Every structure is written in structure tokens, then in C-alpha cells.
Amino acid sequence: MSDKKTILVIDDDVDIVDSIKIILEQAGFNVATALSGHDGIEAAIKNKPDLILCDMMMERIDEGTKVAQELQEKGVSAPIFLLSSIGDATAANIEIDTLGFKGVFQKPVKPDYLVWAVKKTLGL
Numbered sequence: 001m002s003d004k005k006t007i008l009v010i011d012d013d014v015d016i017v018d019s020i021k022i023i024l025e026q027a028g029f030n031v032a033t034a035l036s037g038h039d040g041i042e043a044a045i046k047n048k049p050d051l052i053l054c055d056m057m058m059e060r061i062d063e064g065t066k067v068a069q070e071l072q073e074k075g076v077s078a079p080i081f082l083l084s085s086i087g088d089a090t091a092a093n094i095e096i097d098t099l100g101f102k103g104v105f106q107k108p109v110k111p112d113y114l115v116w117a118v119k120k121t122l123g124l
Contacts, residue, residue, distance in 0.1 A: 005122050006030040008049035010040030012058040027115045037067040044076050056084040068100030
């Protein structure tokens with residue numbers, strides 16, 4: 001179906017990418033994936049996702065922040081959510097919207113919450 005929303009998952013951990021992809025596909029979304037920040041930027045431009053999930057620590061500790069900033073500079077308007085094992089601590093200490101993120105998902109991601117939050121953000 002062409003009316004399916006597309007979610008882009010950017011993370012260098014293939015197990016995380018695969019599990020989130022399964023969760024979101026079962027919820028009815030199209031899912032594009034990338035295993036690096038660079039590939040994620042290219043995938044965002046190519047796939048024009050409706051929402052992006054991006055890991056914070058990939059090639060560099062702050063790779064996710066760099067990806068979010070570059071996507072915004074390139075005119076990608078999809079909301080970007082941070083994926084991180086330190087997501088709760090980051091959100092408690094830093095205003096994540098100043099880093100270019102709409103919200104945070106703590107790893108491991110709770111499937112029901114992920115689907116709920118994605119649908120809510122997309123108005124579904």
C-alpha cells in the first residue's frame with residue numbers, strides 16, 4: 001500500500017535494527033534501515049521517511065546529534081527520535097529538542113510504547 005507511513009531506523013547494531021524493523025512492520029509501517037550515520041542521511045534523502053529513529057552512539061559518541069543536524073540542514077522535515085541506552089539520562093539532563101530530536105526511546109525499546117508513540121506522532 002502506498003499510504004503506509006515509512007519509518008527510517010538508523011543504528012549500527014544490526015540486532016536493534018532488525019528487532020525494531022519487525023515491530024514496526026507488524027504494526028503496518030514500511031521500514032527503511034541504515035547501519036551508519038552516513039548511510040542514514042542518504043537513506044533519509046532517498047526514502048523521504050515520515051519519522052526517523054536514530055541511535056546516538058555510532059561511529060562517534062555524538063553521531064546521532066550530527067545526523068539530526070545534517071538532516072535538518074538538508075531540509076528533511078521528518079521528526080527524529082533518539083535511540084539510546086542512555087536516553088533517559090540524556091533527556092533528564094539535556095533539552096533534547098536543542099539537539100534536533102523530538103523525543104527519546106530508551107534501549108531496549110518497549111515494543112508497545114514504540115508503536116504507540118510512533119502512531120501518536122504521525123497522527124494515526
